[in-house]
Amino acid sequence: MIKILVTGANGQLGQCIQVLNNAYSNLEFTFCSSDELDITNEERLRFFFQEYKFDYCINCAAYTNVDQAEKTPNKAYLVNGQGAKNIAEECRKHSVTLVHISTDYVFDGEKGSPYTISDSTNPINEYGKSKLMGEKYIKEILEEYFIIRTSWLYSEFGHNFYKTILNKAKKGENLSVIDTEIGCPTDANNLAKYIIDIIISDNKDFGIKHFTDGIPMTWFDFTKEILKKNQLDKTTKLVRANNYRSFAKRPKNSTLLCD
Ligand SMILES: NC(=O)C1=CN([C@@H]2O[C@H](COP(=O)(O)OP(=O)(O)OC[C@H]3O[C@@H](n4cnc5c(N)ncnc54)[C@H](OP(=O)(O)O)[C@@H]3O)[C@@H](O)[C@H]2O)C=CC1
Numbered sequence: 001m002i003k004i005l006v007t008g009a010n011g012q013l014g015q016c017i018q019v020l021n022n023a024y025s026n027l028e029f030t031f032c033s034s035d036e037l038d039i040t041n042e043e044r045l046r047f048f049f050q051e052y053k054f055d056y057c058i059n060c061a062a063y064t065n066v067d068q069a070e071k072t073p074n075k076a077y078l079v080n081g082q083g084a085k086n087i088a089e090e091c092r093k094h095s096v097t098l099v100h101i102s103t104d105y106v107f108d109g110e111k112g113s114p115y116t117i118s119d120s121t122n123p124i125n126e127y128g129k130s131k132l133m134g135e136k137y138i139k140e141i142l143e144e145y146f147i148i149r150t151s152w153l154y155s156e157f158g159h160n161f162y163k164t165i166l167n168k169a170k171k172g173e174n175l176s177v178i179d180t181e182i183g184c185p186t187d188a189n190n191l192a193k194y195i196i197d198i199i200i201s202d203n204k205d206f207g208i209k210h211f212t213d214g215i216p217m218t219w220f221d222f223t224k225e226i227l228k229k230n231q232l233d234k235t236t237k238l239v240r241a242n243n244y245r246s247f248a249k250r251p252k253n254s255t256l257l258c259d
């Protein structure tokens, strides 16, 4: 039996992993919400790792509000930086393999072609900087880790662009969406399966990975797809925008090349 701790389990990705709970007879999951296990609480983490003998930890816990992170960066650094460090230290002490999730926003978006795992990082907003801090701690502390960078997650769970657009369109709102940022929308359910495949695979090729399952497009193109898929394209007014009122800068082209 492979014992797996999932932190931040009530978030979008955590819920996608919960859907897979009964699909694998050789996996035993422990799902912890932020209330049950706060990754910034070192004492609680220590207790948890000591009490239960995990083989893997999937860290889905994160501060993901990109605009709010500009206003309260310390909170983002605490969870995405220090929190990741705390988990990595417990993983090292107890020989647990860490599967950590990172983001396309660690890149500045200026490259002009898809980012590979060996490209230099240079985040342009506080969320991206805090996620990069988490990556750096993990690389320093652990040898057996997976850092999976992904992008533009959507699913039926939690908050995401797909659901925001769908809700607005269903309410009959006019949509104005930027076409100046390019990335790869990724179904969080497929990311969940990819993570489990890594865990059950015999081939332990540790390190950084890129995972997306969508083709590069702008948020505007993605909106068109969302509307079409939900038969709202004929009834919703959608206009192309050059800018959208937001606090954080976002990379122009953060397309990830998957390995
Ligand atoms: N969403 C996206 O588009 C993308 C996400 N990612 C990364 O993927 C991962 C999963 O993202 P996603 O599921 O969408 O994010 P969510 O915001 O949906 O989920 C994050 C979860 O982390 C929890 N959390 C926050 N602070 C703590 C803490 N101190 N201790 C424990 N749990 C905490 C939150 O709980 P609560 O709500 O109670 O605070 C929430 O349940 C993150 O690492 C994110 O950076 C990468 C690329 C794209």
Ligand SMILES: Cc1cn([C@H]2C[C@H](O)[C@@H](COP(=O)(O)OP(=O)(O)O[C@H]3O[C@@H](C)C(=O)[C@@H](O)[C@H]3O)O2)c(=O)[nH]c1=O
Residues within 6 Å of the ligand: 064, 065, 066, 067, 103, 104, 105, 150, 151, 152, 153, 160, 161, 164, 165, 175, 176, 177, 178, 181, 219, 241, 243, 244, 246, 250
């Ligand atoms: C809702 C909306 C957004 N936008 C713009 C704002 C922004 O530039 C872009 C995306 O908006 P959002 O704020 O929903 O997405 P954002 O929070 O930037 O999404 C990011 O989240 C983090 C967690 C990640 O790791 C990234 O991969 C990425 O998914 O679309 C519009 O132009 N019109 C709209 O109606």
